[in-house]
Amino acid sequence: xxxxxxxxxxxxxxxAVQQHGKMSKFKLAELVNLSPTPCWVRLxxxxxxxxxxxxxxQINLDQLIDFTKVIVTIALKTHKKSDFDRFESxxxxxxxxxxxxATGGGSDYVLMVISKNLHHFQSLVEQLLTDEIGIDRYFxxxxxxxxxxxxxxxxxxxxx
Numbered sequence: 001x002x003x004x005x006x007x008x009x010x011x012x013x014x015x016a017v018q019q020h021g022k023m024s025k026f027k028l029a030e031l032v033n034l035s036p037t038p039c040w041v042r043l044x045x046x047x048x049x050x051x052x053x054x055x056x057x058q059i060n061l062d063q064l065i066d067f068t069k070v071i072v073t074i075a076l077k078t079h080k081k082s083d084f085d086r087f088e089s090x091x092x093x094x095x096x097x098x099x100x101x102a103t104g105g106g107s108d109y110v111l112m113v114i115s116k117n118l119h120h121f122q123s124l125v126e127q128l129l130t131d132e133i134g135i136d137r138y139f140x141x142x143x144x145x146x147x148x149x150x151x152x153x154x155x156x157x158x159x160x
Contacts, residue, residue, distance in 0.1 A: 004043075004049050004051055006051075006158060007118065009032060009034060009042060010042060010046060011155060011158050011159075012031075012032040012033075012075035013028065013032050013042055013043055013046065014046065014051065014052070014154050015047060015154045015155055016028055016032055017043070017052060017055075018151050018154060021055050021056075021057070022055040025037075025039060025040040025043075028040070028043065052107065056147050061114075065116075066117070067114055067115065067117070067122070068114070068115050068117050068121050068142070069112070069113070069114050069115070069138050069142075069146075070112075070113045070114075070115070070121055070141065070142055070143065071110065071112060071113075071140070071141040071143060072110070072111040072113055072125075072138055072139070072140050072141075073103075073106075073107035073111075073138065073139045073141075074087075074107060074108060074109040074110075074111065074135055074137075074138045075106070075107050075108050075135075075136045075137050075138070076108045076109075076134045076135065077134050077135070077136040077137055079108070082134050083134045084102070084108070086133060086134060087108075087109070087133050087134055087135075088100070088102075088132065088145055090133045091109075091111070094124070096113050096114060096115045096120070096121075096124055097111050097112070097113050098112050098113070098114050099111065099112035106137040107139075118142075125138070125140070
């Protein structure tokens with residue numbers, strides 16, 4: 001995949017969008033120290049290039065409900081492409097699985113699961129095993145406290 005070339009102003013625009021979400025062109029221009037029209041043109045270009053995937057609000061679930069967050073590592077029985085494809089297709093359909101990363105090393109996948117409670121989580125695991133999607137072994141880690149959750153710092157990542 002060809003990478004998009006960005007200059008310092010593009011990076012500032014992306015950083016502002018990442019930190020503040022959707023905003024008026026005047027507010028964005030103020031944050032990146034550029035006049036509104038050229039700033040908006042650059043933002044539109046970044047959207048068209050697919051660099052900005054969308055805007056979303058961050059909701060503090062702790063303020064709304066009690067829930068259980070679990071990290072699950074999974075190793076598959078066999079490692080053919082069709083095994084990975086079957087597993088990944090299945091995982092896409094489960095709302096409680098909010099993140100899934102394919103990994104190298106001791107496990108094939110790391111999942112982040114958010115469910116109503118431990119009972120619902122256990123039911124989900126039993127369903128995963130019942131549906132025989134190729135799981136050989138799994139380990140669960142109950143999240144007791146979130147220490148950090150932040151988007152990557154674009155200014156650090158994209159600097160030379």
